[in-house]
Amino acid sequence: MANIAYIRVSTIEQNENRQIEMMKSLAIDKTFIEKASGKNTERPQLESMLEYAREGDAVYIESFSRLARNTIDLLKLIETMNGKGIKVISLKENLDTSTANGKLMLTMLGAIATFERENMLERQREGIALAKAEGKYKGRKAKTLPDNFSELYDQYMCRKITKTKLAELCEVSRPVLDKLLKERIG
Numbered sequence: 094m095a096n097i098a099y100i101r102v103s104t105i106e107q108n109e110n111r112q113i114e115m116m117k118s119l120a121i122d123k124t125f126i127e128k129a130s131g132k133n134t135e136r137p138q139l140e141s142m143l144e145y146a147r148e149g150d151a152v153y154i155e156s157f158s159r160l161a162r163n164t165i166d167l168l169k170l171i172e173t174m175n176g177k178g179i180k181v182i183s184l185k186e187n188l189d190t191s192t193a194n195g196k197l198m199l200t201m202l203g204a205i206a207t208f209e210r211e212n213m214l215e216r217q218r219e220g221i222a223l224a225k226a227e228g229k230y231k232g233r234k235a236k237t238l239p240d241n242f243s244e245l246y247d248q249y250m251c252r253k254i255t256k257t258k259l260a261e262l263c264e265v266s267r268p269v270l271d272k273l274l275k276e277r278i279g
Contacts, residue, residue, distance in 0.1 A: 148178030
């Protein structure tokens with residue numbers, strides 16, 4: 094049986110030290126640290142943790158919001174782990190998901206986390222709309238392709254470079270590259 098810590102902060106700028114400190118008294122065998130949004134479950138360290146954890150292990154988290162920001166994702170993750178015989182223990186909520194009481198409380202906490210996230214996004218949209226009306230918000234600067242894009246694109250089409258490398262050379266993410274390609278080609 095292993096004690097596993099899963100630590101997540103939402104952005105690169107945020108600091109995970111507070112969560113690390115919380116885990117120090119728990120005799121943690123393996124720690125997975127992630128700097129990524131909890132808006133979905135497609136996170137490399139979360140996936141690695143799920144692959145690593147075995148029956149009888151306990152996964153410690155600072156709070157359930159570290160696993161997921163919406164109820165459906167949270168409940169699916171907990172169901173997956175409990176189905177593999179893995180306990181999930183939240184330090185902040187002081188809950189063990191392997192108990193009936195823990196499962197009930199988890200469902201309620203997940204609903205509250207979803208509600209909080211939706212409220213935050215709504216306030217953000219309202220703030221952006223107000224800033225736009227006042228002429229203070231212009232949105233993100235549009236991404237553009239480099240001058241040598243045709244040459245880079247030819248290398249990609251001839252399979253000399255991967256799409257990931259093409260995105261890197263264009264200094265954009267893969268999704269942004271896909272969008273720019275769609276606009277340019279389609």
